[in-house]
Amino acid sequence: MLGGVQTLLLASLAGRMYQLQVVESDRYKTLADENRINMQLLPPPRGRIFDRFGRPLAVNQLNYRLVIVPEQAGDLERSLVAIGLLVQIEQRERERVLREAQRKRNFVPITVRENLTWEEVSRIEVNAPDLPGTMIDVGQTRHYLSGKEAAHIIGYVGAVTEKELAGDPVLALPGFRIGKNGAEKVFESRLRGKAGSRQVEVNAYGRIIRELRRDEGQPGDDYVLSIDMGLQEYANARIMHESASAVVIDVHSGELMALVSSPSFNPNSFTTGISQNEWNALMTNPRFPLTNKAVSGQYSPGSTFKMMVALAALEGDHINPNREIFCPGYLDLGNRRFHCWKRGGHGRVNMYTGITRSCDFYFYEVAKRVGVDDIAAMARRFGLGEKLGIELPSERNGLMPTRDWKLAVYGVPWQKGETLVIGIGQGFVLATPLQLAVMTARIANGGVAIAPKLVREAQRVGKRLPDLREPFPSMGLSAAHLAVVQKGMLDVTNDPRGTAYRARIEEPSMAMAGKTGSVQVKRITKAERERGVVKNEDREWKDRDHALFVGYAPIDSPRYAVSVVVEHGGGGSKAAAPIARDLLREVQRRDPARRGPEENIPLQTTVSA
């Protein structure tokens, strides 16, 4: 009987075996594979960014890291001392390594040093036999060859925050970086690529035994920007220490040749983790180095807006451009007096000379006749008051006020005096340097509604991706009307009475047209006007006028447009026009179609007969 019980029990064991190994076997086989097979994500190489001529701006640099495996090193402290003789290790780093070694499993490599130079790598490798457990490990870090000169365009990458974690699992990888600003941020999804993966067999402690399968994934797309890095660098050097921004744009394609915001910052500081001091310095700098002033700086356009007023008047048939009116130096409206910038007045001015000499009185008068709503409508056709859709983050709208807008926002009706102020580009109206450059380009190209572009092309694994952007529509403006404005702008820099005659381009084939602008930051009080404290030099930096200039060149067949805003630079003709001139000259000089052979032809050595 006892034997029977025992046999029964043994039989039940056999039954259980059958249940586990035959009936439920599939389930446990899956579980077993899940146990031992570990999926690992392979971070894809980030797409690179080039300038229009293929010059690399943002690349992935091999980051040589010195790692040590405690298990193989044996006495970790002694190994560190030995390594310390070859490459420098800070005492603090040494302690960190020892701390990490205690926390982690002893076959997990610990990073001792990052960003080793070639010499340091060689020194380690040569001595490798005496350094058990040390290895050189190669990772990738983002490096910006363009440095601070294009920091606002390229942006930078940084660690993934908790909020950004959703979605792509590759984001959770330790040390993974994503675009935080500039093109790096806007093109993030395509620069990132698709993560590869590998299946590795691991044991219960997570040690990798062998690799079972590997899928390389897809590297991120490369971007070729429209920026000419040489011009970009030139512009940075030209602006120097001013708090300023400049935009150079191709008037036909809308491609941005240069986009500068100054002061700038070093994007490479962000990729490796910025120090607290550097961060604080950036944040507290009164000239806002982190802000891309070219797309998010909003300024009163000042006299550069007068072309809009003129075109609104011409298109609305409010005035004959040749009709002269008399500028006494001020205009009285009700009990308020609106001054022209020229004390004593310009005398007789028509639309041409009104633009050339930037007569405020003329545009007070014209604006009064046109009305703010028509001016606003014209300005909008030129891209003011709304985003242009440039491929950069934090682009701002600017502001193009109308009667309805004021009633809606302030709850009070529009005042006639306000229209006058709009006539000279002050008051409520705001524009970004990018908008001003686009406005100028649309004037220069004969009224084609170009839009700014930063990307020339994108490439996936060396293959050009199709450009799906549509051709630009015509704005439907009268060529004759545009010619009036163009003539006025031409004389600004080429007529001795023009406000920027001194900043003209003297080479006839490169000559530029333009328009100055000076914007009061602080109202000149009556007391100041009487005391005669009106000169910018007499005032504090932060109280000085913003200096603006927009222009295009060459005049006979316009190709490039430019806008320059120098914050608190004083007068537009003095501070902004020379910069704009130099940029327009440089961009033309760099144009391959224009480049002469002179530098490249060696002198012929005379062969004596």
Add this chain to the structure above:
Amino acid sequence: MSLWDRVSQINLVLIILICLPALIGFAMLYSAAGGEMEPWATRQIIRFGFGLGIMFVVALVDIRFWLKSAYFIYAGAFLLLIGVELIGDAAMGAQRWVEVGPLQLQPSELMKVALVIALARYFHSVSTEDIKRILILIPPLILILVPAVLVLRQPDLGTSALLVISGTVMLFLAGIRVWKLGVAFAGLLGAIPVAWQFLREYQKTRILTFINPESDPLGAGYHILQSKIAFGSGGLFGKGFLGGTQGHLNFLPEKQTDFIFTMLAEEFGLAGGIALLLLYFILMAHGTVLSLRCNSQFGRMIGMGIVTTFFLYVFINMAMVMGLVPVVGVPLPLISYGGSAMLTLMFGFGLMLNAHIHRHVQIGRRINNLRS
């Protein structure tokens, strides 16, 4: 009987049936070490050789010596058990080891055999009429329960259960009525809440997670779940010798001791598992046949007691690794790595062989009246 007579009576089939699982054990230990003789296989082979020596010595001693010294052996094992309480070394949270010279001994293991001997000795002297008296039950119950409680206090739930069950089975074999055992069993059930008090926290969680192991896959249920995964993934014919992934990758805990059967099942599948089960079955069946052929009650009781103990080892271990009973720490006999269990078993088989060799010897109920 002369020594030669005894040697000639040695049952070769039994020896072979003992050696076969041991050989399987060596192979599994070789595999558990990732295809190395070190650190387990070599030492296990030496131990087994030593165990065989002990088995022969035990087998060839006159059976009456064992009869006479039965209570002394029990008393010795009992003292060692108390010694564990006093001087024992806490290993793995449990006081189980006591050092005797160079040997580390697990007195609870020794107690398993000692209990069999003592109970066999006791019932050898009890007549068929006496067995019906209820009072006759009291001494064996004490013999069983006192060491069981001591072992439980160590705490070693598995061995404690094994002592109680094998003792109970021996009472049954002695002819005590089932209903009486039922009463005793009811008493035991009543003692469960008391026993629960003795259990360490880890034992309580083991029993609780046994009920639902998947609830805490990385915690206490880890052992059972991983074992079942390894088991199930073996399938019909396994992953091949040295081919088990779960064991070699260390997902399987204690793969060289308690969970070695899982390892075997993973590498050789259902076929291998059933084969080993059959081998054990034949060994036990053969042992039972040999025991029942003994003329003396003492011999029969010893043989059956050893078979029962052996059976319990096999059953509890296999049921445990397959998730049928809680993980209690019982090795797989002749296969698991470990010295104490091996020595105990070989000692036990020695006694079984001894009983077989002396199966024709008549032993009177009163032991001071021995005739050969």
